[in-house]
Amino acid sequence: MLLQRLALLVAWVSQLYADAGAALSGDQSSRLRIKWQASIREARLSSNDKGVSPPHPITAGRTTQLLYCRIGIGYHLQILPNGTVGGVHEHTEYSWLKVFAMKQGVVGVQGLKSGLYLCMNRDGVSHGLSLFMADCLFRESLEENHYTTYSSFSYPGFYLALSPRGEARKGGSVSKLQPCTHFLPRSGVQ
Incomplete structure (x- = not known):
């Protein structure tokens, strides 16, 4: 092992x-x-440890934060234990995320409480996985409006996005110009 x-x-x-x-x-x-x-x-x-997935490649350089999306009434991204990705207005224990750099401009995101990695499949569906893989890599870009967008590294043009009701949207149905793809990293006391 x-x-x-x-x-x-x-x-x-x-x-x-x-x-x-x-x-x-x-x-x-x-x-x-x-x-x-x-x-x-x-x-x-x-x-x-038995039955534990391997750690992600870089343990240093991680930040614990919330990712706030300004769409609708405003939502914090969360990764639930069942793998569901969505948004919640008031942050919960599942909203705290570890964002870690893989290389310049490319990051991975892990739910602090759920332990699942944020991934996007070829259909543009965002979900949480217990094993880190290529689908879990995102390009992190700071846009002109000072919000951050996350696009799939494996599937260029697919963006992490939330609907006005806080549900995860398919990555291929949105562009980086839409507010549903704009996230504001927020730090704070857990």
Whole structure:
């Protein structure tokens, strides 16, 4: 189990180094090395856990926040334990999210309470999964109006969006210009 986790981690880091190439300065390289070492430590510590999915690739650089969408009466994005993604007006324990960087401009999102990763499938349906995979990667973009949009990394042009009733909308039916795709990251006391 530990060897599988370490093999996945080494493959991911190798790919990250290949992508970064010579563009990394010494300081950036040092930070990446520290994150990689922290990931290995976490994999070793969790190797005794049975039935636990592997940790996401980067453990450092995570932020805990709410994602507020200004559509309708305003909703906080939430990931429920059954995998349902939607919005709720008053934030709940399922609204607190960990947003972590995978590479520049690409993030993953995990529900703090549910433990599920935010993903989008080829049909543009947002849902939560217990295992982190390519469908769980999003391009994070700061728009001119200072709101943030999240588009699927695997399916370009598909955006994370909520309806005026707080339901998840299909990613292919919206554009980044629509308010339903605009999120405001909010930090605060849980």
